[in-house]
Amino acid sequence: MVEYFIDTSALLKRYRTEEKGAEIVNSIFKESDAERVISYLSIVETLNIFYGLYRKNKITNEELQILLSIFYKDIAMGVIRIYEATENHAYKSETQIAKAQSLSVKDRRGRPDPIDVLILTCALDFKDLDLIFVSSDLTLNQLAEQENIKVLNPEREIVDVNIKTNNAYTRAKGADKKLQ
Numbered sequence: 001m002v003e004y005f006i007d008t009s010a011l012l013k014r015y016r017t018e019e020k021g022a023e024i025v026n027s028i029f030k031e032s033d034a035e036r037v038i039s040y041l042s043i044v045e046t047l048n049i050f051y052g053l054y055r056k057n058k059i060t061n062e063e064l065q066i067l068l069s070i071f072y073k074d075i076a077m078g079v080i081r082i083y084e085a086t087e088n089h090a091y092k093s094e095t096q097i098a099k100a101q102s103l104s105v106k107d108r109r110g111r112p113d114p115i116d117v118l119i120l121t122c123a124l125d126f127k128d129l130d131l132i133f134v135s136s137d138l139t140l141n142q143l144a145e146q147e148n149i150k151v152l153n154p155e156r157e158i159v160d161v162n163i164k165t166n167n168a169y170t171r172a173k174g175a176d177k178k179l180q
Contacts, residue, residue: 004152008046039084039118093121
């Protein structure tokens with residue numbers, strides 16, 4: 001079974017379907033033989049972004065309520081599994097913080113913030129499984145790749161719907177090879 005550990009930057013595309021990469025993220029949610037995991041920290045980040053969109057008048061109160069309802073339903077129905085960060089994860093994140101400081105920054109967002117690093121540290125617990133880290137954050141993805149984790153960036157990948165597999169990562173990487 002494929003384990004998708006989804007960072008907040010990608011998770012939001014599940015609910016904001018007009019965003020670049022939303023189609024790829026939603027294809028992950030259609031995979032019946034996959035598990036989708038987020039850190040409980042992503043709940044807080046997602047709620048903060050939803051309310052920020054409302055405060056900035058980018059969505060109406062009705063749209064906010066719909067987003068919240070769908071998000072909470074995904075959690076309640078087990079569509080998304082919540083993984084808890086522990087004190088141990090906080091201490092283990094020091095390694096990732098040190099690595100992040102040495103990265104050449106390719107992303108407009110700069111280096112990953114501490115919450116993102118903590119989310120990646122949680123994802124490392126799944127490293128021995130068929131883990132795919134899903135994130136739109138380039139520098140966070142660099143850190144994941146340094147840990148030999150498969151990364152799926154929904155903003156950068158092209159998914160070939162003709163490749164016969166239910167796995168979005170395999171379809172994306174297959175499409176990438178066809179382009180080379």
